[in-house]
Amino acid sequence: MQQRVPAPRQAKLCADLPSTVPFVGPEAQERARAAQFRARIGANESVFGPSPKAIAAMRQAAADCWMYCDPENHDLKVAIAAHHGVKPENVLVGEGIDGMFGYSVRLFIDPGEVVATSRGAYPTFNFHVTGYGGRLVFADYVNDREDPQSLLALAAAQKARMIYFANPDNPMASWWSASDVQAFIDRLPADTVLCLDEAYGDFAPEGVLPRLDANNPQVLRFRTFSKAYGMAGARIGYILGEPHVIKSFDKIRNHFGVTRIAQAGALAAIADQAYLREVVGKVAVAKARIDEIAASNGLEALPSAANFVAIDCRRDGAFAKRVLSGLIARGVFVRMPGVAPLDRCIRVSAGTPADLDIFAAALPEALAEAGRA
Amino acid sequence: MQQRVPAPRQAKLCADLPSTVPFVGPEAQERARAAQFRARIGANESVFGPSPKAIAAMRQAAADCWMYCDPENHDLKVAIAAHHGVKPENVLVGEGIDGMFGYSVRLFIDPGEVVATSRGAYPTFNFHVTGYGGRLVFADYVNDREDPQSLLALAAAQKARMIYFANPDNPMASWWSASDVQAFIDRLPADTVLCLDEAYGDFAPEGVLPRLDANNPQVLRFRTFSKAYGMAGARIGYILGEPHVIKSFDKIRNHFGVTRIAQAGALAAIADQAYLREVVGKVAVAKARIDEIAASNGLEALPSAANFVAIDCRRDGAFAKRVLSGLIARGVFVRMPGVAPLDRCIRVSAGTPADLDIFAAALPEALAEAGRA
Numbered sequence: 047m048q049q050r051v052p053a054p055r056q057a058k059l060c061a062d063l064p065s066t067v068p069f070v071g072p073e074a075q076e077r078a079r080a081a082q083f084r085a086r087i088g089a090n091e092s093v094f095g096p097s098p099k100a101i102a103a104m105r106q107a108a109a110d111c112w113m114y115c116d117p118e119n120h121d122l123k124v125a126i127a128a129h130h131g132v133k134p135e136n137v138l139v140g141e142g143i144d145g146m147f148g149y150s151v152r153l154f155i156d157p158g159e160v161v162a163t164s165r166g167a168y169p170t171f172n173f174h175v176t177g178y179g180g181r182l183v184f185a186d187y188v189n190d191r192e193d194p195q196s197l198l199a200l201a202a203a204q205k206a207r208m209i210y211f212a213n214p215d216n217p218m219a220s221w222w223s224a225s226d227v228q229a230f231i232d233r234l235p236a237d238t239v240l241c242l243d244e245a246y247g248d249f250a251p252e253g254v255l256p257r258l259d260a261n262n263p264q265v266l267r268f269r270t271f272s273k274a275y276g277m278a279g280a281r282i283g284y285i286l287g288e289p290h291v292i293k294s295f296d297k298i299r300n301h302f303g304v305t306r307i308a309q310a311g312a313l314a315a316i317a318d319q320a321y322l323r324e325v326v327g328k329v330a331v332a333k334a335r336i337d338e339i340a341a342s343n344g345l346e347a348l349p350s351a352a353n354f355v356a357i358d359c360r361r362d363g364a365f366a367k368r369v370l371s372g373l374i375a376r377g378v379f380v381r382m383p384g385v386a387p388l389d390r391c392i393r394v395s396a397g398t399p400a401d402l403d404i405f406a407a408a409l410p411e412a413l414a415e416a417g418r419a
Numbered sequence: 420m421q422q423r424v425p426a427p428r429q430a431k432l433c434a435d436l437p438s439t440v441p442f443v444g445p446e447a448q449e450r451a452r453a454a455q456f457r458a459r460i461g462a463n464e465s466v467f468g469p470s471p472k473a474i475a476a477m478r479q480a481a482a483d484c485w486m487y488c489d490p491e492n493h494d495l496k497v498a499i500a501a502h503h504g505v506k507p508e509n510v511l512v513g514e515g516i517d518g519m520f521g522y523s524v525r526l527f528i529d530p531g532e533v534v535a536t537s538r539g540a541y542p543t544f545n546f547h548v549t550g551y552g553g554r555l556v557f558a559d560y561v562n563d564r565e566d567p568q569s570l571l572a573l574a575a576a577q578k579a580r581m582i583y584f585a586n587p588d589n590p591m592a593s594w595w596s597a598s599d600v601q602a603f604i605d606r607l608p609a610d611t612v613l614c615l616d617e618a619y620g621d622f623a624p625e626g627v628l629p630r631l632d633a634n635n636p637q638v639l640r641f642r643t644f645s646k647a648y649g650m651a652g653a654r655i656g657y658i659l660g661e662p663h664v665i666k667s668f669d670k671i672r673n674h675f676g677v678t679r680i681a682q683a684g685a686l687a688a689i690a691d692q693a694y695l696r697e698v699v700g701k702v703a704v705a706k707a708r709i710d711e712i713a714a715s716n717g718l719e720a721l722p723s724a725a726n727f728v729a730i731d732c733r734r735d736g737a738f739a740k741r742v743l744s745g746l747i748a749r750g751v752f753v754r755m756p757g758v759a760p761l762d763r764c765i766r767v768s769a770g771t772p773a774d775l776d777i778f779a780a781a782l783p784e785a786l787a788e789a790g791r792a
Binding site for chain 2: 051052053054055056057058059060063064065067068069070071073074077086089091092093094095096101104105107108109110111112113114115116117118120141142144145148152153154155156177178207236237238239262263264272276277278279280281288290291293294296297298300301302303304305306307308311
């Protein structure tokens, strides 16, 4: 790759960024293995797929995709607002939560300002903070949960202008009650934004998601069609927030960035709550099966309010890593937390019965292999 | 919209940004009119739609969209590279040219640095420059073309670190020869990036697109599936560039930002070059028809190397604006350039024969009305 002229200088914030990426996709692993995965239960996708009505709407929209999307996302915002009992002005529709994390950091964080998160929490959020020159500070998980007390203390001590908190959590699937989260919100330092990631909120039992306060400019609640609605590859999600704050995203968002197909699919998906309940039921069955598989292998499945289960392999991160590698070698795509002590676990998404049969067959072999190493 | 607590302070670059948006979508205009447009020929979309093979691939992918996309866009990059005779390392796939303009400005431009473009050229590029704190400077169009000499002189005088240049141009559909563009490239100041927008390149006659130099780190060539490939609403495009520069986008891009459906559609679309040629042929027929309609109304259609025609209304911008309003009132969605003297024109996209029948019927009425005002 010979360069005849020097490459133009990059912006200061970008020049020194690491070129690491938040996640390697399963497709890259498949290319490296030269074989397809037999069970794809590593990215907390919904193996149960989108609502048939959403699929039909997307198929219909495929032929219409010569048209740009409605950049105001009008119809979808109206439907989302009605679903949550808020106004369309409380809703920002965007190209998935990842993209909207980028917008949020860009909107609020100046280079050098502090953003607080938990060590081991969602790495793509950190990718955006680092990318915009924010300075990340980390609280620890306490008993496998992101810890509001620790985050508030850290934010106060470090003058954090943004806090990331997921409820239910990823990668541990743990959760706090709505009243605990509300107490967290009520104690936010002035001038601090809470990015409340509720991507897995649709799976949570009653009493986990706090009541919506559509007038609090300090809270951005992130929701998605990628998880329970089964549309991860369509890239569409939304933020619920205070209208002035929501409006200010117009200053920077990619107005035509959502696809017309995703708009159509999401509109049909949110209208089909019966299907959503069906998926949540199937996920519960799958999680119970994962619990059984873990127990029958002498492992401990952690309680889960999401669509995946963290399985405690009861040794250190190196051991869990060997178990993970053994599963991947057997065609089972799973992932694991990146930092201790969370990394004693592997993370298994709710699969179909067939997926979990494959997992159940592979796990004892992977464990035996990991124990011998 | 009462706020009980003050909104957190926004980042310096964002706090003062105007909340104007680059384009109002036709759907917003339809809501304001409380009526659908009868002819949608204002956004340079391809009314001929995507290849039937691309539609079939997207329909197939709709059911698979529970999976995130391949974040490396591997298969599509291989296909694009083969199509252009370059390596996959020369290709960045992203969520449409608009999104990739944002990445490009972010990657190269520090706040306060200068970016040169032409007065009246693509506004969404400017939206991103302003959004990242760049300082825009403007050359004038010369004879309805963006002018390389003027842009080079301006860039040298103002020490611009980035230049925007579209070939063929939007909104005038004018163009330069490949050798003129190559001379422009060869004279770029050191440390300056050329954003060469070739969104309409698939419509250009032979001899307009310069030969690809895959080793020049100063040139980013923007291509899209939104125009000739008919997939505007699927949000997928690509940059052809030098491998190190292309790789550096990994530092900031939204890795999972392209939809799985768009990846599948684009892969099928690029494989169907016969369909692409058919569309280009239909566009040529439509442009000839637009020329006729203009001439029969005493107007002048400017020569076009794109999929739209700028029609010179032969008076000032206020007159052209009235013509535009008259067309919109008659259900014909068209747009017009934003600045003088380009704004003596209206801009009409290549429509179906039915679209152009509606335009042909509405134009004399709109002209008469505009003349009476």
